[in-house]
Amino acid sequence: MSIQAVAAKAGVSVATVSRAFNFPGKVTPATRELVERVAHELNYVPNASARTLRTQRSRVLGVVLPTLLNPTFAECLQGIARAAVAGGYAIIPVTTGYKLDEEERAVHLLLAGNVDGLILVVSNPSSSAALPRLQAAGVPYVLAYNRHPDHPCVSVDGEGAVADAVTRLVLLGHRRIAMVSGTLAASDRAQQRYRGYLKGMAEAGLAAPALIEVPFVETAVDALSSQLQARNRPTALICSNDLLAIRSIRAAHLSGLSVPGDLSVVGFDGIALGEDLTPALTTITQPNSDIGRHSVELLIQAMASGATLQADASLLLPHAFRDGESCASVHEDDNNAAIS
Amino acid sequence: MSIQAVAAKAGVSVATVSRAFNFPGKVTPATRELVERVAHELNYVPNASARTLRTQRSRVLGVVLPTLLNPTFAECLQGIARAAVAGGYAIIPVTTGYKLDEEERAVHLLLAGNVDGLILVVSNPSSSAALPRLQAAGVPYVLAYNRHPDHPCVSVDGEGAVADAVTRLVLLGHRRIAMVSGTLAASDRAQQRYRGYLKGMAEAGLAAPALIEVPFVETAVDALSSQLQARNRPTALICSNDLLAIRSIRAAHLSGLSVPGDLSVVGFDGIALGEDLTPALTTITQPNSDIGRHSVELLIQAMASGATLQADASLLLPHAFRDGESCASVHEDDNNAAIS
DNA sequence: CTGTTAGCGCATTCAG
């Protein structure tokens, strides 16, 4: 069903049909109604490709993210999807599995697909080969979760958040506080959060034990278990994300430690599921859905004004400490063991 | 950067450039190399819209699903995404929030977007207004998770799976086995699983207590708690999905019941997260990623042969019972209480 | 093996 058919049946020109749809005001009410009626009868739907070809705007946004298996990104994508439809845009998501070459491939794919703009969560803005590509192409984009002075970003203050979390644990009496992270090199978020941990520990005058890095998620529980059975095991764990926190809790149980009785665990991300667990996850929450929504809105706004987004458009969204049940005051004897 | 520019710089015709890309064999190796080199230098990328307009094929698949907040569908979408890129397709996902009018809107949107085919998870194939629309449009589609004799579906035998689960619980000594479900009317999966429950109970010669329906997820835990504190409370719960199972476990704890000590809980879906919980979730696993993958492959195959998929192309994928830690033999005294 | 050309469906000048 093309615009031609509608024009013919309505006895007007294609230009009039086009106007009736795109500039209803520029057409006599009578002819507009006529066109609308005929279009409806013929079940006419404007052809998106033709329109895109002609206007050079696809009204499609590309989304590049590491994985959908982490609810954090699923929640974010949901936010993106909602905001996109609300703004009249469709989205094409591509997952990269935290792999740099996949990031590049994804951007290439999306650019070839004629997207008007991109939202991406990259491993590390500094080392991403995809970003220069994007800038060269002149396509507007915004980074979500990442933080970098040279790029437009929508994120939270992960460093400050973790530092605060350390302070809270210290107030609960914890002294041996360890951090658990995925591969540090694979994510600037993990690096920021680790910095926050170090900062918080330094401020409390505590020595920070070595980072517990669990590169491959499959073996995370085993790796953690051995650490938790060590002589001077930590009394509290700060985990770089909620998935790790959940696995840490499991590792604790497998090691015969109860949470929060013997071990306190704090997560990061604020995935919805955390509230339904037992113990309910204590975590630093990010507004995942809002991160997605704001990314879309920033992008749409930039595209409307014809400019590509600059770094100074970056948004820092508020985080929060969600008090759950996986954290408690430290046992007296535990700390004694630490001191002695 | 258009094909014209490449042709000009390479000193050949646009047709040759087009062939060099689409039918490399139909071009002299020398000219092909030349074209490729020039195209690379000019950073040329074929324009997807123009190609789509010309060929009437977008190489884009639409995906309609209820939500990404349930890891089941996130896992499925991940499977869809992988298979799609592997097959040279992009995807446009749209979420419906289990709302029928949103399903219709989504299909409309996607059809207007020129997708070549659709994968959808609808509330109920029988009552969906979106499906007739699709058939009318002649666009190939496949349903995922849904089951219906008149549509091509990729799914598992939810009814049989739940009936088997009941049998297992009975073998563990359970007699008072209840089913927990979301809004039954909102999903044919829930209905199938409930039928399986009734069947399993009947086969065991047990009376099935009324379905515990928790329409609004937010209040699920409260609703469940009250049920679990009733005089003749169930000793085992079969939940229509893993998210409900997780909430049920929380409700049990809030009611002072331990899982699996006082209450056994079985889920449905097999979300990855379930294995990391404590207790690890006992559940009926579906191959979520494979459901997505097969849906894509079926669709691509159908599109290649030019036909729209028929109901007889439906696939029934294998499910499995994943033994976790949320299920145990019933306490003797609990059953006595039931008998007395 | 390569070039010329038409047209996919639409938005947009420019005339009237």
Place this chain on the structure above:
DNA sequence: CTGAATGCGCTAACAG
């Protein structure tokens, strides 16, 4: 306010 004509970038005949 409306119509005729042009071209967005590409592929598929067809001709050479």
